[in-house]
Amino acid sequence: MTQIQYKNVESRDIERLKGIVGDNNVITGRESLIDYSHDEFALEDIRHFPDVVVKPRNTEEVSTVVGLCNEERIPLTPRGGGTGLCGGCVPTHGGIVLILDNMTRIIEIDTRNLQAQVEAGLRLMDFYSAVEGNGLFFPPHPGDESAAIGGVIATNAGGARAVKYGVIRNFIRGIEVVLPSGEVVKLGGKFLKNSSGYNLMHLVIGSEGTLGIVTQAIIGLMPPPKTMYTLVALYHHLQDAINTVPAIIRNGIIPMAIEFMDRKTVTISSQHLQKKWPFSRGDAYLMMIVDGNNFEEVAALGEKINEVCSENNAIEVLAADTRARQRDILDIRSNIYEAMKMHTLEILDLTVPRGQIADFVDEIQGLSDEYGTWLPTYGHAADGNVHTHIMRSIWNEGEWTEIEDCRKLYPVVRKRLHDLGRKYEGICSGEHGIGIVKKEYLESFLDAKQIDLMRAIKKAFDPNLILNPDKIFNL
DSSP: OOOOOOOOOOHHHHHHHHHHHOGGGEEOSHHHHGGGSOOSOSOGGGOOOOSEEEOOSSHHHHHHHHHHHHHHTOOEEEESSSOOSSOTTOOTTOSEEEEOTTOOOEEEEETTTTEEEEETTOBHHHHHHHHHHTTOBOOOBOSOTTSBHHHHHHTTOOBTTHHHHOOGGGGEEEEEEEOTTSOEEEEEOSOSOOOSSOOHHHHHTTSTTSSOEEEEEEEEOBOOOSEEEEEEEEESOHHHHHHHHHHHHHTTOOOSEEEEEEHHHHHHHHHHHTOOOSOSSOSEEEEEEEEESSHHHHHHHHHHHHHHHHHTTOSEEEEEOSHHHHHHHHHHHHTHHHHHGGGEEEEEBOBOOGGGHHHHHHHHHHHHHHHTOOOOEEEETTTTEEEEEEESEEEETTEEEEOTTHHHHHHHHHHHHHHHHHHTTOBSBSSSOOTTTTHHHHHHHSOHHHHHHHHHHHHHHOTTOOBSTTOSSOO
């Protein structure tokens, strides 16, 4: 492991930073820095305070700040919306946190080429609104809409719609990146095909801010679907619900989303939101969203899905007939984590081949029984991305009861879950990223040569190792 000597931020460095970005865009003081010491990961063990937070106003200022850090060997941690779940934006060596809250411009929405060019500090909620206002559609929906564009690019975020439309990577056409040296490069562009040498853009996407800081992006858009249809299938057993998914896809149907959930987690989320789930019975559900060019096309898909679900032991299939009902169903699914966050030690995003999800989830239930704990599990049934909560409390009929010795059980159960992921030929993160929380598991899922190549790439981009240090793997 490489021992790195970083320089502490001194008063003269703070004055230089103020000269670059302005006094109001440099934040110091312990209380003011609390929000920048963590992300959404539940345990406070990983918190580290930065020495200072800097908010540049444009790419030139980002470049100058990064160049200063490289020159002085000051660690610099880029931060998006702070919505991550693995400590990817935690400043483990203090130093500077750089956040692009002042860089939120929509530079262009190009309706001829179906693309948008935006600054990386723009929040997803504002991006969606602008895109829809121009009669277009951005399919990826990673979850928390307060996330920043730069953050979702840095983590190659996915979400429920990935089964049909893919992850963020599939929609990024070009990026402007500030390298750890402070130099600015533009990778990709408005074109759709590129066989011109190594694709450095795709190397930066998903690199969690360790190779460069994305300051602008050109993002592909689509015409909006004419019609969307939400269906919920009710089952007695979760395994039947999950086993339905390969049958749907074998029938040539690729829904926009297929999510599996159990009754308990749905009930917690619906009560949290004070919204009504369409069923009060059954123990497991599939939520499916299909889209198409007209009502007849989508209705035909819905009928075929109903038939396949029934053949796979569904008790009932309900079609949400209004936009309000569709929105309530999606909100309940999307807020399961939020509803259980206060009682969660960690939410995992292990990913296995989708044909093996049912057996994987069944073994997770076995672990829950073995250790006398609760491991609520749900997720993206069609792409194998499974979310399991390691809980500090159990919910029973509206009451939360703390699990005895939950902190002692945590590392044991966590290891067993990752062992299961390897058993089913999976990977340790499907969409949340590695950050600092999952470093210990990455090397057990990937062979040593892959990690060595990643280290070499990191050192080629960032020879002084100043940019988001300690993330993904040890150097």
